[in-house]
Amino acid sequence: MSDATLQGAQPRPSLLAADPRTRKRNAAEARFRAYGLGAILVSMVMLVILLFTILTGGIGAFRQTYLEIPVALDAAQLDKNGNRDPADLRKVLTLTYGKILQQSLEQSIADKGIAIAELSDKDVSGLISKEASAQLRNRVLADPELIGQTVEARVLVNGRVDGYYKGRVSMESAARDANTSPAQLQLADALKAQGMLATQWNWSFLTSPDASDQRPEAAGVGIAILGSLYMMLVVLVLSVPIGVAASIYLEEFAPKNRWTDIIEVNISNLAAVPSIVFGILGLAAFINFAGLPQSAPIVGGLVLTLMTLPTIIIATRAALKAVPPSIRDAALGVGASKMQSVFHHVLPLAMPGILTGTIIGLAQALGETAPLLLIGMVAFVKNFPSAPPDGLFEPASALPVQVYNWTQRADPAFIERASGAIIVLLVFLLCMNLLAILLRRKFERRW
Amino acid sequence: MPVSWTLLVVLALAGAGYLVARARVVAMAGGDVRRLHSRPSYHGWNAALLTALPALFLIAIWRFVQPAANPTPVAILALVLAAAGLGLALFRAAPGFRARNAVETMVKGLLILCSSIAILTTAGIVFSMLFETGHFFQKYSWHEFFFGTTWSPRFGGGSQLGILPLLWGTIYISLIALAVSVPIGLFAAIYMSEYASARLRGVAKPMIEVLAGIPTIVYGLFALITVGPMLRDYFAQPLGLGNSGSSVMTAGLVMGIMLIPFVSSLSDDIINAVPQSLRDGALGLGSTQSETVRKVVLPAALPGIVGAVLLAASRAIGETMIVVLGAGAAARMDLNPFEAMTTITVKIVSQLTGDNDFAAPETLVAFALGLTLFVITLGLNIVALYVVRKYREQYE
Numbered sequence: 044m045s046d047a048t049l050q051g052a053q054p055r056p057s058l059l060a061a062d063p064r065t066r067k068r069n070a071a072e073a074r075f076r077a078y079g080l081g082a083i084l085v086s087m088v089m090l091v092i093l094l095f096t097i098l099t100g101g102i103g104a105f106r107q108t109y110l111e112i113p114v115a116l117d118a119a120q121l122d123k124n125g126n127r128d129p130a131d132l133r134k135v136l137t138l139t140y141g142k143i144l145q146q147s148l149e150q151s152i153a154d155k156g157i158a159i160a161e162l163s164d165k166d167v168s169g170l171i172s173k174e175a176s177a178q179l180r181n182r183v184l185a186d187p188e189l190i191g192q193t194v195e196a197r198v199l200v201n202g203r204v205d206g207y208y209k210g211r212v213s214m215e216s217a218a219r220d221a222n223t224s225p226a227q228l229q230l231a232d233a234l235k236a237q238g239m240l241a242t243q244w245n246w247s248f249l250t251s252p253d254a255s256d257q258r259p260e261a262a263g264v265g266i267a268i269l270g271s272l273y274m275m276l277v278v279l280v281l282s283v284p285i286g287v288a289a290s291i292y293l294e295e296f297a298p299k300n301r302w303t304d305i306i307e308v309n310i311s312n313l314a315a316v317p318s319i320v321f322g323i324l325g326l327a328a329f330i331n332f333a334g335l336p337q338s339a340p341i342v343g344g345l346v347l348t349l350m351t352l353p354t355i356i357i358a359t360r361a362a363l364k365a366v367p368p369s370i371r372d373a374a375l376g377v378g379a380s381k382m383q384s385v386f387h388h389v390l391p392l393a394m395p396g397i398l399t400g401t402i403i404g405l406a407q408a409l410g411e412t413a414p415l416l417l418i419g420m421v422a423f424v425k426n427f428p429s430a431p432p433d434g435l436f437e438p439a440s441a442l443p444v445q446v447y448n449w450t451q452r453a454d455p456a457f458i459e460r461a462s463g464a465i466i467v468l469l470v471f472l473l474c475m476n477l478l479a480i481l482l483r484r485k486f487e488r489r490w
Numbered sequence: 491m492p493v494s495w496t497l498l499v500v501l502a503l504a505g506a507g508y509l510v511a512r513a514r515v516v517a518m519a520g521g522d523v524r525r526l527h528s529r530p531s532y533h534g535w536n537a538a539l540l541t542a543l544p545a546l547f548l549i550a551i552w553r554f555v556q557p558a559a560n561p562t563p564v565a566i567l568a569l570v571l572a573a574a575g576l577g578l579a580l581f582r583a584a585p586g587f588r589a590r591n592a593v594e595t596m597v598k599g600l601l602i603l604c605s606s607i608a609i610l611t612t613a614g615i616v617f618s619m620l621f622e623t624g625h626f627f628q629k630y631s632w633h634e635f636f637f638g639t640t641w642s643p644r645f646g647g648g649s650q651l652g653i654l655p656l657l658w659g660t661i662y663i664s665l666i667a668l669a670v671s672v673p674i675g676l677f678a679a680i681y682m683s684e685y686a687s688a689r690l691r692g693v694a695k696p697m698i699e700v701l702a703g704i705p706t707i708v709y710g711l712f713a714l715i716t717v718g719p720m721l722r723d724y725f726a727q728p729l730g731l732g733n734s735g736s737s738v739m740t741a742g743l744v745m746g747i748m749l750i751p752f753v754s755s756l757s758d759d760i761i762n763a764v765p766q767s768l769r770d771g772a773l774g775l776g777s778t779q780s781e782t783v784r785k786v787v788l789p790a791a792l793p794g795i796v797g798a799v800l801l802a803a804s805r806a807i808g809e810t811m812i813v814v815l816g817a818g819a820a821a822r823m824d825l826n827p828f829e830a831m832t833t834i835t836v837k838i839v840s841q842l843t844g845d846n847d848f849a850a851p852e853t854l855v856a857f858a859l860g861l862t863l864f865v866i867t868l869g870l871n872i873v874a875l876y877v878v879r880k881y882r883e884q885y886e
Binding site for chain 2: 068069071072074075076078079080081082083085086087089090092093096097100284285286288289290291292293296297305306308309310311312313315316317318319320321322323324326327328331332333349352353356380382406409410411412413416417419421432443446447450458461462465468469472476
């Protein structure tokens with residue numbers, strides 16, 4: 044007799060009602076599922092919070108408060124000789140233009156009959172950004188005929204006043220702030236009521252260069268965008284041919300021996316080397332050894348090329364591998380050489396995959412910061428680099444480095460600028476990734 | 491700029507060589523291309539490559555080795571080389587010349603050269619850091635560097651450059667980052683591959699990939715302006731644990747978020763590589779889905795997951811921008827996670843930005859730190875890649 048009798052175990056009362064052990068197991072199952080779902084939710088929520096804080100913090104950088112006042116360009120102050128000679132006009136300092144702006148503002152305040160208690164001269168002159176006088180000077184130097192006339196000028200206002208309209212500065216914080224005062228903010232409110240002060244869309248954020256510590260209202264990402272563009276140009280020109288050539292060799296021609304093994308292991312390891320190590324390499328090899336200039340897009344481009352090469356090689360090899368061997372065999376069968384079969388048939392078929400990989404590699408390079416810090420791209424650059432090829436050797440900034448640079452400044456207005464620069468960067472990345480996805484959709488081919 | 495002029499002339503010569511050589515062989519064959527060994531354009535390419543390659547190499551090598559020297563002699567030499575190459579090609583052009591073979595050999599040489607750039611890069615990294623690290627250890631004892639517990643660089647001299655506080659900060663932050671990212675990433679991957687409907691996967695997977703595509707500077711800013719102040723105001727100050735916005739916790743949490751997609755996509759691949767038969771067997775014996783995952787799939791995937799965690803650790807150790815903006819600059823060996831600490835990467839950045847004096851140990855120490863970082867991450871990567879590869883083979 045082999046009847047196994049269950050000793051001590053309770054017979055199951057009903058199939059329909061779960062026993063305690065089943066209930067426990069089912070509960071564990073539900074918990075496990077909930078953990079998984081929770082993990083996904085947590086990562087999605089993090090993504091949303093991250094993007095939300097950056098967007099809300101940075102959107103302000105795209106709007107800027109301007110003051111529109113009539114400015115009397117007094118010939119006695121700006122052109123003492125009265126001959127409109129550009130050389131003489133250049134000798135007039137920005138300071139003088141600052142005074143003219145201040146006088147014009149005082150005049151406007153008097154004309155409009157604005158009276159505010161405790162309004163000091165410093166409050167009036169401080170309302171206008173220090174950058175505004177330089178802008179006015181450039182405008183006059185470009186067109187000396189303006190001297191003696193009264194022109195409508197649209198001038199930047201101080202960063203604190205701008206912050207007041209963006210909710211960063213309040214009357215209470217202004218009372219404690221040495222750079223502004225409640226009276227100044229009241230003046231701004233009064234001017235706004237007269238329609239002279241308005242917060243508008245700010246193109247100059249995208250086109251103007253960086254500005255010094257005291258002038259956050261004038262800072263822009265123009266040079267940073269240009270510098271990033273130059274670097275991407277270098278990366279594109281160097282890394283695509285080199286990466287594709289290397290992948291073709293490794294995938295199609297390389298014999299299976301120790302040397303190619305070393306190269307392969309090397310490439311997969313290079314892809315995982317911390318980016319800052321590439322910065323050290325760039326500093327030691329390109330700047331100290333080869334003597335290339337600091338902060339130049341060419342050095343940044345070279346370093347980023349070395350960094351993106353593994354990504355491009357890995358993507359290209361995958362694309363080449365996806366082309367079926369029958370294509371190669373057919374080409375060889377009609378008398379093509381190995382090289383012809385690769386260049387005439389395999390490579391064109393692998394092109395969409397290579398393109399996608401290249402764009403993703405470029406997007407990675409565009410957002411990379413750490414190596415650029417080491418090759419001096421943090422320097423303060425005020426002049427736009429000229430057109431390539433010469434411009435590649437002149438100092439420039441880069442978008443991610445500009446973000447870092449602004450986070451190191453004391454004025455909180457720069458944090459808004461940094462978030463704004465990140466929005467610009469993310470828009471570029473989004474466009475590149477969308478392009479990659481579109482290319483993949485359009486040309487994807489299943490064999 | 492004589493360099494760009496030389497380049498232009500060389501390229502023009504190469505272009506001319508292409509046209510002349512092609513026309514020449516066609517004329518030699520009496521206009522009948524069937525009498526040629528190679529198609530006419532191969533003869534043209536042969537001339538073009540022979541003209542351009544030696545001259546371009548010369549210019550490239552000289553640009554890199556001696557950028558400051560007087561460019562005229564080298565420019566002349568390059569032009570002479572180009573002319574000689576052109577002459578040789580035209581001299582050899584004949585209907586029976588195996589131009590295709592010649593061109594293909596040259597192209598293959600170029601391909602090999604391109605693929606060895608990866609090796610050159612590694613060699614460049616290792617040598618540039620070894621060289622400067624050697625200089626550093628001539629000025630500062632290696633013993634104090636590796637075992638010193640104080641980090642206080644002083645540009646006047648008498649600095650103490652012990653790596654241990656930096657190493658501690660790096661490891662502490664990485665551990666927090668892993669503690670955040672490994673459970674979340676792993677659970678996300680399990681849910682995605684074992685439970686999720688196609689629709690949820692279609693939404694969640696791209697979103698997690700977006701997280702992976704965001705540059706680290708964005709995470710850094712997030713740490714600086716959002717996470718840091720939040721942790722300080724709601725945790726550190728009420729608990730009396732410090733009042734610094736930048737802290738180990740800030741950097742660790744944000745880095746953890748950054749690593750979630752990395753861990754989840756790697757684990758996803760690995761979990762998908764576990765054969766379906768194992769799952770079917772477990773389910774057939776009556777285990778629930780979670781029991782199948784916990785008792786069958788995960789143990790089978792364990793080596794691969796360990797590899798993924800090691801790769802994530804190497805990313806965390808080498809990460810720079812998040813710690814620069816989130817962790818602080820004070821070198822400290824402390825257990826309090828709400829205290830500002832610093833890492834190897836932060837100190838590399840701070841020692842190498844600004845005006846550098848490459849004779850001072852305070853600057854050179856950055857190279858020693860870089861080499862240490864490189865060795866640690868390389869070690870982790872090699873072990874991880876080995877484990878992952880071994881694991882893949884197991885189920886192929």
